Amino acid sequence: MIVVASTNGIVGIDAAMRVLKAGGTAVDAVETGIRLVEANGDDHSVGYGGYPNLLGDVELDASIMDGATLAAGAVGALRNCVYAISVARKVMERLPHVFLVGEGAARFAREMGFDRVDLLTEEPQSVWENRLRRDLPAHVFEHLNQQPDLWRWVDVATDPEKAWGTVNFLAQDAEGQICAGASTSGWAWKYPGRLGDSPVIGAGVYADDRFGAAACTGTGEMAIRACTAHSIVFYLKMGIPLQDAGERAMRDLNDLGGAYLSDMNFIAIDRDGRHAGFMSGEVGAYLFMAEEMSAPEEAPRTRVELNKRWANRVQVQDAT
Ligand code: ASP
Numbered sequence: 001m002i003v004v005a006s007t008n009g010i011v012g013i014d015a016a017m018r019v020l021k022a023g024g025t026a027v028d029a030v031e032t033g034i035r036l037v038e039a040n041g042d043d044h045s046v047g048y049g050g051y052p053n054l055l056g057d058v059e060l061d062a063s064i065m066d067g068a069t070l071a072a073g074a075v076g077a078l079r080n081c082v083y084a085i086s087v088a089r090k091v092m093e094r095l096p097h098v099f100l101v102g103e104g105a106a107r108f109a110r111e112m113g114f115d116r117v118d119l120l121t122e123e124p125q126s127v128w129e130n131r132l133r134r135d136l137p138a139h140v141f142e143h144l145n146q147q148p149d150l151w152r153w154v155d156v157a158t159d160p161e162k163a164w165g166t167v168n169f170l171a172q173d174a175e176g177q178i179c180a181g182a183s184t185s186g187w188a189w190k191y192p193g194r195l196g197d198s199p200v201i202g203a204g205v206y207a208d209d210r211f212g213a214a215a216c217t218g219t220g221e222m223a224i225r226a227c228t229a230h231s232i233v234f235y236l237k238m239g240i241p242l243q244d245a246g247e248r249a250m251r252d253l254n255d256l257g258g259a260y261l262s263d264m265n266f267i268a269i270d271r272d273g274r275h276a277g278f279m280s281g282e283v284g285a286y287l288f289m290a291e292e293m294s295a296p297e298e299a300p301r302t303r304v305e306l307n308k309r310w311a312n313r314v315q316v317q318d319a320t
Contacts, residue, residue, distance in 0.1 A: 001171075001173055002171065002172050002288060003016045003029055003169065003288070004267050004269055006215075006265075006287070007285055007286060008045065009169055010287060016029040020174065026066075026068075027066050027089065029171040029179070030181040031064065033169045034062070035085060037167040038083055038084060051127065051188035052125070053189065054144065054153065056120065059190075061084070062075055062084035062181070062199055063204060063205050064089050066207065067177060067209040068175075072092055072201045073088040073098060074199040075099075075101065075105040077102045078101075079102075080106060080118065081109040083114060088199070098201065102193065119185075131189070132144075140153060166196075172269060172273050176209060178208070178209050180205040180207040182204045182215045182216070195220075197220035197222075200220075202230035203227055203228060204220065206230045206232070208237070209271065211233050212245075214266055214267065216228050216265065217266070218280070228249055229266065231252060241270075242269075242270045246268050249266070264279075265278065267286045277300070278303075279303055281303075
């Protein structure tokens with residue numbers, strides 16, 4: 001049995017392992033671990049206390065995939081509900097669908113008995129206000145919601161080098177079943193309704209008991225375009241060892257052209273419970289906890305450098 005998580009999963013990884021030790025499934029463990037991060041108001045990249053979108057509304061993305069059945073559930077742009085991962089699990093278990101977004105996702109959350117909670121807390125609200133006051137003309141900021149061309153301002157306001165984050169959890173239970181999950185408030189100051197990779201099965205998460213599982217953080221647009229989580233598991237399926245599979249999936253991102261490229265990170269496990277972490281940036285670690293360990297440990301991520309960075313976007317735009 002093993003649980004692997006991004007470092008902000010520190011508030012939930014012990015509890016996730018306890019679930020496995022008590023005979024719970026990998027899906028139970030992933031949900032338990034992620035819920036504790038979603039409830040952590042000090043983490044401004046996930047759940048309650050997350051950074052809002054451009055208009056100041058917190059919109060959550062989350063997904064969960066059960067590697068035993070390849071069943072999956074996801075929610076996107078979900079408002080006023082802390083436990084996006086649990087709503088995603090309910091989508092997987094109660095509906096003939098995989099993915100709900102926006103008002104439909106919020107309605108389903110209410111029907112499933114989740115409390116309506118205002119997710120925007122004081123600190124993220126003041127960071128949002130200060131950043132946007134600094135980056136946008138005063139007359140635009142004062143009437144942001146009335147802007148007929150809000151799209152113009154998203155480019156000025158958003159910068160993935162400045163505010164980012166997601167929680168990833170992977171678990172393998174006593175039966176060998178594997179689950180992957182991710183939850184995020186997404187790219188800070190994103191255009192309303194923007195979905196990242198976290199709720200997109202195959203982009204932000206993928207799990208298949210026969211081969212392994214992966215989950216991503218970083219610029220979601222890149223993982224969506226390259227189907228990154230699925231790529232890692234697909235390389236495992238092709239018999240490529242975990243370390244090589246992760247490095248290849250990261251290098252695949254170098255094929256993405258154009259603007260809007262930045263950093264990518266992911267964690268992965270294979271069907272034998274081996275784990276690894278990867279990053280394109282300079283410093284990074286991930287957490288793991290195996291059944292025989294009394295506490296989680298941090299391991300370094302392998303760095304695979306990517307060619308294109310966010311800064312290139314300015315040159316590309318100027319040239320058009
Ligand atoms: N992957 C997330 C998204 O694109 C954000 C992040 O992990 O930084 O929404």
